[in-house]
Amino acid sequence: MKKFLSVALSAALAVSMMAACGSGNSGETAAQTSGGAAAESGSEVQDSQGSDASVTESGDASSDSSTDASAGSAAASGEAVTIGVIQYTQHASLDEAYEGFKAGLEEAGYVEGENLTLDFQNASGDTSTAQTICDNFKNSGVDLVLAIATPAAQSAANTFSDGSVPVVFTAVTDAVEAQLVESNEAPGKNVTGTLDMPVIADQIQVIRDILPDAKTLGILYTSSEANSEIQAQEAQEAAEALGFEVTVQTASNTNEIQQTMTSVVGSVDAVYIPSDNGFASAMGTVNQIAVDNQLPVFCAVEAMIQEGGIATTAINYFDLGKQTAAQAVRILGGESASEVAVETQQDCGLVVNKTFAESVGVTIPDAILDEAVTVY
Numbered sequence: 001m002k003k004f005l006s007v008a009l010s011a012a013l014a015v016s017m018m019a020a021c022g023s024g025n026s027g028e029t030a031a032q033t034s035g036g037a038a039a040e041s042g043s044e045v046q047d048s049q050g051s052d053a054s055v056t057e058s059g060d061a062s063s064d065s066s067t068d069a070s071a072g073s074a075a076a077s078g079e080a081v082t083i084g085v086i087q088y089t090q091h092a093s094l095d096e097a098y099e100g101f102k103a104g105l106e107e108a109g110y111v112e113g114e115n116l117t118l119d120f121q122n123a124s125g126d127t128s129t130a131q132t133i134c135d136n137f138k139n140s141g142v143d144l145v146l147a148i149a150t151p152a153a154q155s156a157a158n159t160f161s162d163g164s165v166p167v168v169f170t171a172v173t174d175a176v177e178a179q180l181v182e183s184n185e186a187p188g189k190n191v192t193g194t195l196d197m198p199v200i201a202d203q204i205q206v207i208r209d210i211l212p213d214a215k216t217l218g219i220l221y222t223s224s225e226a227n228s229e230i231q232a233q234e235a236q237e238a239a240e241a242l243g244f245e246v247t248v249q250t251a252s253n254t255n256e257i258q259q260t261m262t263s264v265v266g267s268v269d270a271v272y273i274p275s276d277n278g279f280a281s282a283m284g285t286v287n288q289i290a291v292d293n294q295l296p297v298f299c300a301v302e303a304m305i306q307e308g309g310i311a312t313t314a315i316n317y318f319d320l321g322k323q324t325a326a327q328a329v330r331i332l333g334g335e336s337a338s339e340v341a342v343e344t345q346q347d348c349g350l351v352v353n354k355t356f357a358e359s360v361g362v363t364i365p366d367a368i369l370d371e372a373v374t375v376y
Contacts, residue, residue: 092303100321169193173227
């Protein structure tokens, strides 16, 4: 299924990405995929370029999201703080966001075991467990809550709706739609954080550029995740605008992902999966079905591409976590979460998994590889 891409199309993609995602380069990654499987942390990545993510506050770039003098006052005073961390489920993107959060806190002077206690809890993809975790945080008297992913953020916002403890979130697609904040510019509640909503039209354009002759596109997601539904709707509109005939299939939980993947085999030319916690945690299954059936898969998130996708324009979740830490530091320094604007990451770059592409019969043209900031 060897496909060729014109330099003109590649240039158009580059312009689109720069306009929507910023012109910065991605952070250097070290990983390599073998046979489409998830890469080990010590493996090597080709064609990486270094950079830092920009911050957009309510659509405007801002350099004040990193620590300022007042924001660091609590750490400077040596006052110990306890942060309750609830992660909805375990997969690479959410893990990276948490690692970035810890790194950002340490840079600001909050060192775990000295003046910082992190009570990390994983809800294992269960909303009732998430609510129990948040109730426990309230009973234990944490100073701040970090909620990673939309369902975790909803549980935290519900538990602390009285405003008694500030909540910061990350890896949330649409905070307004999820009823976490009144607006991104002015949250209006004791809740704020960072969004991971990608520029989905650019991601669908990547599919069209790599598979110019593809006619049908399957969009798969977990129906219980509101953030995934939002992305899927936008993806369908973008795909239809590019001439794809779209088939949408959903899984109600991770146990149905194998069946959902299998259901589109033979009926679509390619698959797109948004930033979906359920599918992200089951990329091994997605990978195997794709390879066995020579089905090209494209995903919204770099970690998913690394484990079994061809390409995407991706957000860096480690940097997103650091942005969230900067917000937390401001709040711990005395600012009200209700007045700290929700932020998104401005910089993103083209990420390609050449090894996985070849395993499903797709050859990535050199023009695309030259535009990529990371190649696995």
